[in-house]
Amino acid sequence: xxxxxxxxxxxxxxxxxxxxxxxxxxxxxxxxxxxxxxxxxxxxxxxxxxxxxxxxxxxxxxxxxxxxxxxxxxxxxxxxxxxxxxxxxxxxxxxxxxxxxxxxxxxxxxxxxxxxxxxxxxxxxxxxxxxxxxxxxxxxxxxxxxxxxxxxxxxxxxxxxxxxxxxxxxxxxxxxxxx
Amino acid sequence: xxxxxxxxxxxxxxxxxxxxxxxxxxxxxxxxxxxxxxxxxxxxxxxxxxxxxxxxxxxxxxxxxxxxxxxxxxxxxxxxxxxxxxxxxxxxxxxxxxxxxxxxxxxxxxxxxxxxxxxxxxxxxxxxxxxxxxxxxxxxxxxxxxxxxxxxxxxxxxxxxxxxxxxxxxxxxxxxxxxxxxxxxxxxxxxxxxxxxxxxxxxxxxxxxxxxxxxxxxxxxxxxxxxxxxxxxxxxxxxxxxxxxxxxxxxxxxxxxxxxxxxxxxxxxxxxxxx
Numbered sequence: 001x002x003x004x005x006x007x008x009x010x011x012x013x014x015x016x017x018x019x020x021x022x023x024x025x026x027x028x029x030x031x032x033x034x035x036x037x038x039x040x041x042x043x044x045x046x047x048x049x050x051x052x053x054x055x056x057x058x059x060x061x062x063x064x065x066x067x068x069x070x071x072x073x074x075x076x077x078x079x080x081x082x083x084x085x086x087x088x089x090x091x092x093x094x095x096x097x098x099x100x101x102x103x104x105x106x107x108x109x110x111x112x113x114x115x116x117x118x119x120x121x122x123x124x125x126x127x128x129x130x131x132x133x134x135x136x137x138x139x140x141x142x143x144x145x146x147x148x149x150x151x152x153x154x155x156x157x158x159x160x161x162x163x164x165x166x167x168x169x170x171x172x173x174x175x176x177x178x179x
Numbered sequence: 180x181x182x183x184x185x186x187x188x189x190x191x192x193x194x195x196x197x198x199x200x201x202x203x204x205x206x207x208x209x210x211x212x213x214x215x216x217x218x219x220x221x222x223x224x225x226x227x228x229x230x231x232x233x234x235x236x237x238x239x240x241x242x243x244x245x246x247x248x249x250x251x252x253x254x255x256x257x258x259x260x261x262x263x264x265x266x267x268x269x270x271x272x273x274x275x276x277x278x279x280x281x282x283x284x285x286x287x288x289x290x291x292x293x294x295x296x297x298x299x300x301x302x303x304x305x306x307x308x309x310x311x312x313x314x315x316x317x318x319x320x321x322x323x324x325x326x327x328x329x330x331x332x333x334x335x336x337x338x339x340x341x342x343x344x345x346x347x348x349x350x351x352x353x354x355x356x357x358x359x360x361x362x363x364x365x366x367x368x369x370x371x372x373x374x375x376x377x378x379x380x381x382x383x384x385x386x387x388x389x390x391x392x393x394x395x396x397x398x399x400x401x402x403x404x405x406x407x408x409x410x411x412x413x414x415x416x417x418x419x420x421x422x423x424x425x426x427x428x429x430x431x432x433x434x435x436x437x438x439x440x441x442x443x444x445x446x447x448x449x450x451x452x453x454x
Binding site for chain 1: 187188191194195196197225226227228229230231232233234235236237238239241242243245247
């Protein structure tokens with residue numbers, strides 16, 4: 001498959017492009033991490049994270065690739081692995097200093113949202129991820145989820161967001177979350 | 180929709196970059212003036228990050244489910260080899276060994292020339308030894324096959340009908356002419372009843388070279404058996420009856436059974452399977 005064909009899939013925000021790139025670049029990208037003192041599991045994690053970052057950048061429409069996809073994607077993987085190495089260094093330094101690791105408040109809030117999203121179920125999960133992650137327009141959301149029009153999608157999105165807020169507030173102390 | 184609800188939509192559009200530049204400037208100005216609005220935007224931002232993280236986790240789970248060959252092996256050069264490529268490596272190695280063996284031991288071309296003993300020069304020693312060591316039964320078998328091949332038309336048309344004695348005469352196959360590959364063979368047909376030898380020449384026999392027949396003939400000549408003596412002719416005539424006898428195998432491939440035609444009767448001579 002040519003780069004232009006892959007980018008066509010990205011433009012259409014078709015997730016099959018992700019599957020294709022995953023199979024195509026898996027050996028090369030994971031090898032890069034392994035060659036730089038990473039484990040197989042770390043390599044896979046970094047590769048997946050890089051692919052998702054790449055996916056988000058491309059589908060947002062803000063990214064213009066002037067080089068080959070493989071070249072660009074390789075640099076994304078390298079950056080992700082550098083970040084991971086920095087994080088590991090910081091973590092080990094904190095351990096040596098005797099500081100007990102405590103998840104920041106932001107991480108705790110993140111867990112709350114994740115659990116609430118889990119409870120939300122479909123089609124609200126897809127609708128909200130289409131809106132926030134893929135940043136699809138209301139017309140596109142309506143088309144993908146089979147709604148009659150963009151207005152219906154807008155109303156549904158509003159209701160889903162309200163439900164999510166309710167779940168978050170129910171599960172945790174409102175004051176704590178919105179501190 | 181209430182003003183607060185309207186704020187949610189505007190904040191959502193602001194966080195996803197869909198708000199126009201003018202509305203964006205206006206909202207940011209309001210955020211500076213209104214701390215509650217500012218914290219609301221921050222909370223919404225955390226929720227959005229949570230939603231995005233949820234999607235990332237879902238995608239990762241989906242990607243992890245993609246089947247990547249488990250036998251992918253990383254080597255020092257950065258190349259990846261799988262089980263299939265290992266098989267290809269082995270196959271390539273076998274081919275290379277074969278090619279190398281070919282160059283070390285090239286196959287000599289077969290020389291289709293006769294040596295002094297009438298064997299093909301291209302024959303290997305093993306083949307010549309085989310011919311020397313063949314037993315009497317094997318000689319019979321071989322000669323029977325050869326005569327069947329060489330005199331195919333003769334045996335079919337004349338041997339069976341007239342039951343003659345076939346004598347093999349190679350009139351020009353003398354030492355003077357040994358070097359010549361041009362063979363003019365004559366088949367001497369002897370009528371058993373009249374015992375008058377009628378020499379017939381068969382021009383069509385010149386079209387092919389009965390190489391194996393000549394080998395056997397020369398072999399017998401060297402043993403002073405001669406093709407014209409009784410021992411040789413016993414392939415075609417029995418000593419007792421002087422009646423024509425044809426030997427043939429019912430099952431030529433396995434050569435398990437040998438039959439003879441003797442006194443107008445078919446007799447089972449030998450069961451080679453049992454022996």
